[in-house]
Amino acid sequence: MTEQATENRTAIPVTARVSLRVNGVEHHLVVEPRMTLLDALREVIGLTGTKKGCDRGECGACTVHVDGRRVNACLTLAVMQDGHDVTTVEGLGTPENPHPVQRAFVANDALQCGFCTPGQVMAAAACIAEGNATAPHRIREWMSGNLCRCAAYPQIIAAIQEAAQADPVDPAHAR
Ligand code: FES
Numbered sequence: 001m002t003e004q005a006t007e008n009r010t011a012i013p014v015t016a017r018v019s020l021r022v023n024g025v026e027h028h029l030v031v032e033p034r035m036t037l038l039d040a041l042r043e044v045i046g047l048t049g050t051k052k053g054c055d056r057g058e059c060g061a062c063t064v065h066v067d068g069r070r071v072n073a074c075l076t077l078a079v080m081q082d083g084h085d086v087t088t089v090e091g092l093g094t095p096e097n098p099h100p101v102q103r104a105f106v107a108n109d110a111l112q113c114g115f116c117t118p119g120q121v122m123a124a125a126a127c128i129a130e131g132n133a134t135a136p137h138r139i140r141e142w143m144s145g146n147l148c149r150c151a152a153y154p155q156i157i158a159a160i161q162e163a164a165q166a167d168p169v170d171p172a173h174a175r
């Protein structure tokens with residue numbers, strides 16, 4: 001290897017500093033530039049509520065909110081979200097004070113194994129806040145990025161309808 005090639009190789013950064021505000025808490029991380037937001041949340045910060053299903057944008061299990069908008073955390077790099085606000089399912093509600101969507105999922109039995117549920121709940125909260133939960137066919141369309149292998153879709157749609165009626169204004173931010 002030439003000296004120039006060695007210099008070029010060593011010039012590539014292997015880590016990057018990233019600041020994320022996650023569920024209202026500041027985190028200053030040093031991560032590989034190729035690390036996804038999903039892996040940063042789960043493996044570096046330790047918030048494992050956000051699930052890794054496909055890791056390629058097909059299932060929606062990794063849905064979180066970035067600056068109030070839903071995002072597949074497996075499709076964005078942590079470094080791309082430097083300085084941004086991230087909300088995960090852990091920050092949406094608490095066991096004592098669940099978010100309206102979480103309450104409605106429980107009331108409607110909208111899960112079986114529960115693996116897809118954090119992503120469903122985060123996407124549902126965003127769907128309602130966007131004004132896209134006004135009718136079952138719209139909910140189906142705007143929730144189509146979130147798959148459920150247990151096929152709990154009828155209960156999920158019912159739960160979202162119920163949550164939208166309970167708090168139609170902006171439940172995504174009703175923390
Ligand atoms: S894990 Fe991100 S879409 Fe499936």
Ligand code: FES
Pocket residue numbers: 110111112113114115116117147148149150151152
């Ligand atoms: S409840 Fe099992 S994948 Fe949705």
